[in-house]
Amino acid sequence: MQNKLCWTGAWLKGKGLSVDCPGGHEGCTANLLAEAPLSELDMGRNLGKAFALQDVLVKCVTTDGDGRSAEGIEESLKTLHPMWKVERLADPTHLAASQFRQCSRAKFSDDMFLGKTAY
Incomplete structure (x- = not known):
């Protein structure tokens, strides 16, 4: 670390x-x-090397939205299994915030929802 x-x-x-x-x-x-x-990419590489030394393959990594640690882990695990892919999952807080932002930016048509709408 x-x-x-x-x-x-x-x-x-x-x-x-x-x-x-x-x-x-x-x-x-x-x-x-x-x-x-501090580099999350380097941290991920170091973790990936430690996993590779123990013959452990990691499928999913939960990080914040701007973290690159999953990329570093995947890069290091490719020495163990060249075609291996690591999936980056968003943590619940960042996932909920990004979904909220996308919903608030969405364009809805006037006739999408029946009834009175506030402007």
């Missing part, structure tokens, strides 16, 4: 010591620099 947090480093910095994370002291838990961007 990608991790920018190091509680020991933060504690040492709070005591006035000059500490560089990741890896600048014993027991550092950070593996990324604080200013480095």
Whole structure:
């Protein structure tokens, strides 16, 4: 996993010591620099490699709408099974929000619903 947090480093910095994370002291838990961007694609690749090492194929991955972790998992699993496809599923919150947006943007004809309609 990608991790920018190091509680020991933060504690040492709070005591006035000059500490560089990741890896600048014993027991550092950070593996990324604080200013480095987090990549869901790289995270997915790392997860996919771990799955591939254990001969595990993943069929569906639930992510938020803008996540690319499913793409990274699929990319890594292709080493195990070249034709394998990973399906990205939206989590309920993002799925409901996108359905609501699509309904609010939909154009309905005047005679689609009988009765009085509000404008």
